[in-house]
Amino acid sequence: xxxxxxxxxxxxxxxxxxxxxxxxxxxxxxxxxxxxxxxxxxxxxxxxxxxxxxxxxxxxxxxxxxxxxxxxxxxxxxxxxxxxxxxxxxxxxxxxxxxxxxxxxxxxxxxxxxxxxxxxxxxxxxxxxxxxxxxxxxxxxxxxxxxxxxxxxxxxxxxxxxxxxxxxxxxxxxxxxxxxxxx
Amino acid sequence: xxxxxxxxxxxxxxxxxxxxxxxxxxxxxxxxxxxxxxxxxxxxxxxxxxxxxxxxxxxxxxxxxxxxxxxxxxxxxxxxxxxxxxxxxxxxxxxxxxxxxxxxxxxxxxxxxxxxxxxxxxxxxxxxxxxxxxxxxxxxxxxxxxxxxxxxxxxxxxxxxxxxxxxxxxxxxxxxxxxxxxxxxxxxxxxxxxxxxxxxxxxxxxxxxxxxxxxxxxxxxxxxxxxxxxxxxxxxxxxxxxxxxxxxxxxxxxxxxxxxxxxxxxxxxxxxxxxxxxxxxxxxxxxxxxxxxxxxxxxxxxxxxxxxxxxxxxxxxxxxxxxxxxxxxxxxxxxxxxxxxxxxxxxxxxxxxxxxxxxxxxxxxxxxxxxxxxxxxxxxxxxxxxxxxxxxxxxxxxxxxxxxxxxxxxxxxxxxxxxxxxxxxxxxxxxxxxxxxxxxxxxxxxxxxxxxxxxxxxxxxxxxxxxxxxxxxxxxxxxxxxxxxxxxxxxxxxxxxxxxxxxxxxxxxxxxxxxxxxxxxxxxxxxxxxxxxxxxxxxxxxxxxxxxxxxxxxxxxxxxxxxxxxxxxx
Numbered sequence: 001x002x003x004x005x006x007x008x009x010x011x012x013x014x015x016x017x018x019x020x021x022x023x024x025x026x027x028x029x030x031x032x033x034x035x036x037x038x039x040x041x042x043x044x045x046x047x048x049x050x051x052x053x054x055x056x057x058x059x060x061x062x063x064x065x066x067x068x069x070x071x072x073x074x075x076x077x078x079x080x081x082x083x084x085x086x087x088x089x090x091x092x093x094x095x096x097x098x099x100x101x102x103x104x105x106x107x108x109x110x111x112x113x114x115x116x117x118x119x120x121x122x123x124x125x126x127x128x129x130x131x132x133x134x135x136x137x138x139x140x141x142x143x144x145x146x147x148x149x150x151x152x153x154x155x156x157x158x159x160x161x162x163x164x165x166x167x168x169x170x171x172x173x174x175x176x177x178x179x180x181x182x183x
Numbered sequence: 184x185x186x187x188x189x190x191x192x193x194x195x196x197x198x199x200x201x202x203x204x205x206x207x208x209x210x211x212x213x214x215x216x217x218x219x220x221x222x223x224x225x226x227x228x229x230x231x232x233x234x235x236x237x238x239x240x241x242x243x244x245x246x247x248x249x250x251x252x253x254x255x256x257x258x259x260x261x262x263x264x265x266x267x268x269x270x271x272x273x274x275x276x277x278x279x280x281x282x283x284x285x286x287x288x289x290x291x292x293x294x295x296x297x298x299x300x301x302x303x304x305x306x307x308x309x310x311x312x313x314x315x316x317x318x319x320x321x322x323x324x325x326x327x328x329x330x331x332x333x334x335x336x337x338x339x340x341x342x343x344x345x346x347x348x349x350x351x352x353x354x355x356x357x358x359x360x361x362x363x364x365x366x367x368x369x370x371x372x373x374x375x376x377x378x379x380x381x382x383x384x385x386x387x388x389x390x391x392x393x394x395x396x397x398x399x400x401x402x403x404x405x406x407x408x409x410x411x412x413x414x415x416x417x418x419x420x421x422x423x424x425x426x427x428x429x430x431x432x433x434x435x436x437x438x439x440x441x442x443x444x445x446x447x448x449x450x451x452x453x454x455x456x457x458x459x460x461x462x463x464x465x466x467x468x469x470x471x472x473x474x475x476x477x478x479x480x481x482x483x484x485x486x487x488x489x490x491x492x493x494x495x496x497x498x499x500x501x502x503x504x505x506x507x508x509x510x511x512x513x514x515x516x517x518x519x520x521x522x523x524x525x526x527x528x529x530x531x532x533x534x535x536x537x538x539x540x541x542x543x544x545x546x547x548x549x550x551x552x553x554x555x556x557x558x559x560x561x562x563x564x565x566x567x568x569x570x571x572x573x574x575x576x577x578x579x580x581x582x583x584x585x586x587x588x589x590x591x592x593x594x595x596x597x598x599x600x601x602x603x604x605x606x607x608x609x610x611x612x613x614x615x616x617x618x619x620x621x622x623x624x625x626x627x628x629x630x631x632x633x634x635x636x637x638x639x640x641x642x643x644x645x646x647x648x649x650x651x652x653x654x655x656x657x658x659x660x661x662x663x664x665x666x667x668x669x670x671x672x673x674x675x676x677x678x679x680x681x682x683x684x685x686x687x688x689x690x691x692x693x694x695x696x697x698x699x700x701x702x703x704x705x706x707x708x709x710x711x712x713x714x715x716x717x718x719x720x721x722x723x724x725x726x727x728x729x730x731x732x733x734x735x736x737x738x739x740x741x742x743x744x745x746x747x748x749x750x751x752x753x
Contacts, residue, residue, distance in 0.1 A: 048405065048653075049607070057669060057722075057730040058656035066728055100726045113727040148729050151639040152622065154611055157578055167578045173733035174624055174637035177578070 013079075013136070017086060021124030025086035026094065028132060035082060036071045038091040047118055053153045054115050056176070070098065077101050079136050081129055083120075094120045097129035099137050099145065108143040109180075114156070126159055134163065138183040146180040188566040188573075188631025193556040195429055200421040200569045202596045207388035208413040209278040211420065212457060213238065216275075219434050219460035227268045227465040228349070229481075230341045234460070237271060240340075240375055244276030247378030249386075252307055252331050256281035256386050259396060261300065261308040262445065263287040263318070266465035268340035269371055270444050271457075273309050278394060278413075281386030285396045285408070286445035289313070290707045293320045295406070300327065303396050303408055303603065307331040309371060313353070315363040322365065335371035336360075337467075390414025396603050397447050399544040400642070400651040408603035409545045416451060418596035419547035422568040423455045426552055427513055427538050431486070434460035436512075438486040439479065441469035441493060447548045448517035448540065448647070452488050461486065469493060476502045483510040490518040490647040491525055492678050494537070498528050508533040513555075515540060517548065518647020519679045520635075526560040539565060541633075543621060545612070547597040550621075551633050563632040564625075571595035575627055580614050588626045588636050592618035641732070643672035643680050645709045650682055655712065658705040659684055664693030667722050671735050673714055683714035685735050687721060 015029035031039075043051070043062050051059050073080050083095035094117040099110040112133055116126045137145050147165070149156045151174065157167060165179040189198045205211040216224070216238035224234040232240070248254050260277045262284060264270055277284050285303045287296065289311055296317055300308070310318050312334050322330070338349030354360045369377075394416055396408035438456040440463055442449035453463055464482055469475045476497070489497075494516065497503050511533050517540045526537050536557050541564040542548035551573060553565035567573040574582055575589040583589040598619045601609040613619055622640035627633050643650040652670035659668040666689035672680035686698070695715045702711045723734035 052653055055728055055730065056732070057667075058653050058660055060660060098727070103726050111726050113729070148725055148731075150641070151578075152611060152641075161579060170733060172736065173731075174639050175641040175732065 016132075018083075018128055020128065022122070024120075024123055026083040026125060026128075027086055028081055028083055028128070031071055031073065031080035031082050031096070031098075033071050035091060035093065036067055038093045039067060039070065039082075039096070042093040042096070042115075042117060045117060046115065050115065050118065053150055053156065054113060056148070056150060073098070073100075076140055079133070079140065081132055081136070083125055083129060093117075095125045095129055097133045099133055099142075102146055110137050110140075110142045110145050112137075112145055112147045121155075126156075127162070130159060130163055134181075134183060142183055144180060144182050146178055149177050149179055151175055151177055186567070186572065186631070187629070188627075191554070191566055191630045191632065193554045196554075197425055197569055200418070200425045202414065202418040202421055202570065203390070204421070205417060207278075207390070207392065208394050208416050208420075208454075209275070209388060211417055212275055212278070212454065215458050215460060222434055222460055223462040224457065225268055225271050225463045225465055227266065227467065228338075228341070230268065230345065231462075232268050232272075232340065237275065240272045241275035241279060242383055243375045243378035243381075244272055244371075245280035245378065246381040246383040247374040248276060248280045248282060248307065249384060250381040251374065251377050254280065254282055254306060257283060257393065258307070259283045259285050259303045259305040261285040261287050261303065261305040261310075263289050263291075263296075263308060263314060264311040264335065264445075265289055266440060266444055266467050267311070267335070267337060268465070269309070269335050270465070271453075271463075272340070272375075273371075274444075279383065279386075281388060281392075283393045283396060286398070286447075286450070288443075288445055288707060291317065292705055292707060293317055293324065294705055295707060297321045297325050298406060299398055299408075300330070301325070302406070303398075305330065307333065309333045309335060312336050312360050312363070315365060315368075316361040319363045319365050332365050332368040333371055333374050334365070334368050339371050388413055390417065391600075395450075397544050400649050400654060405654075407605050407608055409599045410601060410603055411447075411547055411599055415547045415597050415599060416454065418570065419451050419549055420454050420458055422570060422595075422597060423451065423540070423549055423552075424458060426549075426568050427515060427555055428455060428459055430512060430555070431456075431459055431461070436461035436485045437482050437510075438463045438488075439466065439482065439484045440464065440488060441466035441475060442488055442490065442518075442647075446518070446647070447544045448542075449488065451547055451549070452515060452517075456486060472496055472500050473502065476500060476506060479503075479506045483507060485510050486513045486515070487511065488515045488517070490516060491521045492519070492646040494521070494529055495525050495677065498525065498532060503532075508535075511535050514538065517542075519644050520564075521560070523560045523562070530559075541565065541635075542597075545599040545619065546593060546595070546621075547599070550593045550595060550597065551591075561632070563628075563634045565633065566631050567593070567595075567633070571597070573627070573633060574618065575625065576614065576618065576620075580616070580618075583626075585629050586626055588624055590639060591621045591623050591625045591633060591635070593621060594618055643670070643682055645680055645682065646678040648709045650710050652682075655682055655684065655702075655706065655710060658702055659686065659698065659712075661705075662693070662698060662701045664688060664690035664697070669722050669730055669732060669735055670712065671732055675713075681713035682710065683716065684712045685716045685718060685722065687718055693717075 078100045080098040097114040099112040102109040102111040160179040165181045216234045220235035336350040338346040395411040398406040540549040541551040572594045624637040625635040655670035667687040673683040675681040723731040
């Protein structure tokens with residue numbers, strides 16, 4: 001089956017400087033292979049709750065395969081933004097957002113996930129990442145975006161709602177919601 | 184939401200209760216001690232403490248804490264013991280000294296106790312010798328030179344001969360006291376004796392002062408302390424009293440308490456009945472069904488509390504047929520949903536309908552309850568109790584109409600002001616309008632009855648005790664032979680749910696026995712998985728690595744079609 005959203009289009013993205021709600025600045029750019037070590041460091045600094053919200057299970061470390069897939073997004077299918085503080089001398093990833101082709105099977109929908117470092121919560125970074133992700137997925141030809149959010153992750157649900165996602169219950173699992181929107 | 188439930192209240196139940204009758208919980212309980220002074224207050228293993236004796240012993244213990252240990256108002260004192268006469272003495276003593284009770288499950292393992300002592304910052308602990316070895320191991324790992332340790336033996340409140348005999352049997356015949364040694368520990372009886380000669384300063388307390396740090400699990404696996412103020416507990420005592428104790432006679436009732444007082448449901452229930460001068464019979468180990476039934480046969484009890492598992496076990500025990508229940512007026516249940524079959528069998532056997540309380544540790548605990556005049560089991564959790572608002576909110580915090588399913592949210596004087604040192608958890612637990620999110624999904628009907636349809640929090644309820652999957656997964660994942668694990672609840676006739684783990688091995692030689700032995704080192708008994716499933720393929724995940732628990736629960740949900748999901752109750 002041909003890929004609807006396959007990228008004949010270039011997947012380049014020029015790094016962008018963003019001033020957040022709290023006045024701090026970050027650079028938003030696509031992930032590169034060399035970010036792997038910084039991603040591992042960022043994961044290690046996440047609280048247990050942030051990890052649980054992201055993976056929905058206890059996770060002490062990132063597994064190698066997932067990490068490699070994360071730093072090698074397939075152009076046109078997947079995309080990963082990372083946010084680094086403006087002016088930082090070493091690579092310090094304070095937020096990441098990604099989408100991949102969803103398991104739904106229609107090849108028009110992507111699944112997203114967002115993670116923000118504890119000390120950057122409330123800065124508006126998650127909103128910046130998600131809205132950038134929405135635009136990028138649209139550019140890649142996706143027609144819908146979905147995400148799985150724990151029902152008690154009220155901050156993420158509120159953010160998704162602000163960005164026009166609808167929350168739907170998942171049959172057979174009230175602990176999780178599916179948020180989705182057309183692109 | 185309009186308080187339409189008030190129209191369904193049984194005659195005589197007020198819409199509001201006076202939550203300001205007493206300045207503090209200590210004052211409320213002391214007032215009962217003085218009013219009913221000559222009456223029996225608590226009995227355990229055949230020994231009875233009168234209200235006057237409870238008042239005196241608690242005063243002396245309070246004086247010891249205040250003067251002997253120099254604990255200032257607001258200091259936290261941990262209580263780690265089952266139902267024994269020392270418990271009400273220590274509890275009232277701690278409250279009278281202006282201190283805060285931190286209830287600790289005596290079956291906790293070393294890491295669980297360590298977390299609770301660290302998090303609460305307890306500066307004293309009263310611990311039963313039978314579990315003092317756990318405290319010793321905790322202190323070896325994490326020394327606390329400023330922690331005052333007060334140890335007690337099972338028979339400490341018994342008359343001399345019986346005390347010596349009981350303590351000797353527990354130690355040397357039944358071998359229930361593993362060896363322990365804690366430098367500087369003092370005994371409970373020595374503490375009470377020392378306090379006898381010391382003055383007790385009056386500590387001004389009001390309804391906003393903290394009375395309890397009551398620990399409850401969290402989805403990240405770390406237990407958090409719900410702050411319960413004097414006002415919270417007094418309110419729930421008044422609310423539950425107005426709801427279910429109006430047909431009871433002051434100073435004339437006999438209450439059997441087989442549930443542990445360190446659990447909030449038994450704790451507040453016991454205070455409801457203590458308030459009206461009831462004689463409370465403390466059952467130390469209701470799992471010993473023969474001993475429990477022997478105890479029931481000794482008394483013409485009028486009130487009993489329990490959880491579904493315990494009522495079921497009683498009804499199944501042949502010896503229960505000989506128990507005289509003719510004096511029984513009130514049966515109350517909490518912790519987990521009562522199954523229809525249990526409700527109907529109990530009614531048939533005793534003639535009394537089980538009154539169910541629904542709530543959470545954070546709500547002291549009861550917010551919704553089935554009315555006393557309920558003709559038959561309905562499957563609903565009941566009506567909001569007096570001075571309590573309840574509503575159904577959608578994901579955006581908007582109120583839903585009658586019959587629509589959303590999250591059950593509550594407000595009232597019994598609701599915690601928040602978690603101990605956890606502003607992040609407070610943010611999740613309360614809406615901007617001050618509604619407390621219960622984590623249970625349900626709806627309200629046109630008569631004001633609430634019904635639970637599902638659970639939003641990832642949580643397993645085992646015989647009324649909450650188990651959070653992440654804590655189990657954390658422990659299992661520590662085993663070097665485990666590659667991946669997910670813990671889920673599996674429906675169970677006896678305990679409502681049991682913990683099941685689905686494990687992907689890293690080491691092919693890993694056995695179920697080895698894994699369970701590892702779990703028992705780190706987890707209290709009820710949290711230890713009952714079902715272990717090894718699977719070869721990775722756990723089901725979304726394309727971005729999020730665990731899809733519904734795939735693991737599929738079998739459980741087939742069962743759910745015929746029975747309502749076990750829910751978290753008071």
